[in-house]
Amino acid sequence: MSDDMKPTTDQTRFEQLLPFYITHNLSDEDRGFMQTYIATHPDAKKAAHFAERLSRIVRNTGTNRNPEAALNRLLADYQPRHRMSLIQRLKAKLRSLGISPPLAIALLVIVGQGIGYTAHKMNWFGTDKESVVSPAEADLSITLKRGAEMGAVVTILEKYGASIVHSTAAGDVQKIFVSIIDKARLQPLIDAIMELGIVDSVAVLL
Amino acid sequence: MKDLPAKELQKLLNLIALGDNKAVETIYRHYQASVYAFIRLRVRDDQAAEEILNDTFMIAIQKPAQYNGTSEFKTWLCGIAKNVCGTWMRKQNSGLARSIVEINEEVFDNLPSPDWDIVSRLESQEMDDVLRECIDQLPVTHKEAFFWTWFEEEPMEIVAERLECPLGTIKSRLFNARAKIADCVKGVFESEPAYV
Numbered sequence: 001m002s003d004d005m006k007p008t009t010d011q012t013r014f015e016q017l018l019p020f021y022i023t024h025n026l027s028d029e030d031r032g033f034m035q036t037y038i039a040t041h042p043d044a045k046k047a048a049h050f051a052e053r054l055s056r057i058v059r060n061t062g063t064n065r066n067p068e069a070a071l072n073r074l075l076a077d078y079q080p081r082h083r084m085s086l087i088q089r090l091k092a093k094l095r096s097l098g099i100s101p102p103l104a105i106a107l108l109v110i111v112g113q114g115i116g117y118t119a120h121k122m123n124w125f126g127t128d129k130e131s132v133v134s135p136a137e138a139d140l141s142i143t144l145k146r147g148a149e150m151g152a153v154v155t156i157l158e159k160y161g162a163s164i165v166h167s168t169a170a171g172d173v174q175k176i177f178v179s180i181i182d183k184a185r186l187q188p189l190i191d192a193i194m195e196l197g198i199v200d201s202v203a204v205l206l
Numbered sequence: 207m208k209d210l211p212a213k214e215l216q217k218l219l220n221l222i223a224l225g226d227n228k229a230v231e232t233i234y235r236h237y238q239a240s241v242y243a244f245i246r247l248r249v250r251d252d253q254a255a256e257e258i259l260n261d262t263f264m265i266a267i268q269k270p271a272q273y274n275g276t277s278e279f280k281t282w283l284c285g286i287a288k289n290v291c292g293t294w295m296r297k298q299n300s301g302l303a304r305s306i307v308e309i310n311e312e313v314f315d316n317l318p319s320p321d322w323d324i325v326s327r328l329e330s331q332e333m334d335d336v337l338r339e340c341i342d343q344l345p346v347t348h349k350e351a352f353f354w355t356w357f358e359e360e361p362m363e364i365v366a367e368r369l370e371c372p373l374g375t376i377k378s379r380l381f382n383a384r385a386k387i388a389d390c391v392k393g394v395f396e397s398e399p400a401y402v
Contacts, residue, residue, distance in 0.1 A: 016377040019384075023359040046322040051384060055356040057337050061243040062255075070256055071234050074263050075227055095220050095271070 010037060014044055021048070022055050138165050138177035139186060141203045146172045148198035156196065160189040177205075207240045207358065209278045219270040230267050237283055238263075243357045244284050247349040248291045250342040258294055262287040281368070320388035324395075333391075340390035348383040351376060 014037045020026050021034045038044045094104050140162075144153070153176070157163060162180040169175075180186055190202050209215065210233075221229035241262060246255040265286050266273070273282050341349065347369070354365045355376075366376045 015381045019355050019380045020362050023356065025359065025361040043322065047384075050322040050324075050388065053333075054337060054341070054352075054384060054387060057334055057341065058243075058247070058352045058356040061246050061357065062239060065242065065252070065256070067235075067238050067242075070238065070259060071231060074234060074260055074267075075230060077260065077264055078227070078230060078267060093224065095223070 137179050139180050140178040142176050143200040144174045156192050160185045222267050222270045245287050247353050258290045261290045320385045324391050340387045351379045
């Protein structure tokens with residue numbers, strides 16, 4: 001039989017409940033019993049007085065000390081010891097934002113992929129796919145110098161029976177693709193264009 | 207003393223991890239009295255209690271992420287304090303660290319009748335000093351029951367849960383401790399020379 005199941009005398013019940021009677025942690029029924037018992041037993045009143053005095057001493061433990069001195073010491077000890085690595089600080093910062101490190105890595109990957117995809121779509125890096133693939137009908141690719149006058153180039157092209165079939169621009173660099181009907185006039189056309197001095201390079205497309 | 211609200215506590219612990227002094231101060235001010243009393247009731251030495259309190263908070267604020275929120279923060283701090291007290295007591299290895307009286311954990315089979323009236327015979331301050339000394343002489347288990355019952359003012363079910371023992375043990379422990387203190391007080395005055 002457990003202790004709680006044993007029949008108890010009123011005195012035993014009183015002694016068992018007394019510590020919690022003092023702190024007002026009893027049910028209404030137990031509190032009623034305690035009040036009646038104390039009122040009718042002079043010894044119970046003395047026991048209650050004794051227990052109250054003990055509880056006051058326990059409650060007053062440490063009230064005569066100076067917690068400020070201890071706090072100052074704690075803070076003084078804390079600062080020199082507190083040396084966190086960059087990773088630890090980053091982790092702590094993320095935690096303070098409610099983000100766990102694995103989640104942060106996942107977010108970083110997603111954002112990185114998003115930036116990469118957008119950059120590709122908007123051609124941020126100037127790597128226009130079409131610029132490196134020549135149109136099928138073009139015979140020449142001509143890279144013009146920055147700020148080159150297109151009018152002079154067009155005049156030369158017309159003179160040799162050639163025409164622009166495609167052009168690209170990446171930043172300041174302009175590239176044109178040229179088709180010529182009479183292939184025998186290809187080399188004289190290249191020579192004429194190079195003489196203009198406004199062309200960076202001319203490439204024959206095979 | 208109630209725990210800080212969970213959200214506020216977590217925020218403070220995160221700030222402490224970032225090196226925030228103000229957060230350390232807030233946590234310290236809220237818990238220091240309780241943790242000090244818990245320690246002081248175990249070690250019987252004011253100076254040592256201060257040292258252990260400092261070590262306890264230092265451990266807590268250096269590894270705030272180790273608090274996982276499954277228990278009350280106060281309970282977690284007292285757990286650290288208990289370990290630090292244990293280390294201190296092993297280092298001391300002296301009678302100071304041990305209880306002076308032996309108390310049988312038997313329940314109320316043969317209820318003694320202590321002289322509860324003894325405290326009314328002395329002036330308040332003098333008697334308080336004697337009572338404090340007699341409390342100090344109790345075993346740690348009994349002082350710990352006093353702490354949770356009277357300092358923290360917790361219900362008996364919670365005290366039993368904290369001390370991991372049946373309700374009956376807590377009741378008998380609290381009674382036996384009071385009876386031993388009454389004996390101790392009586393012993394102090396009986397050993398004094400009688401002045402005429």
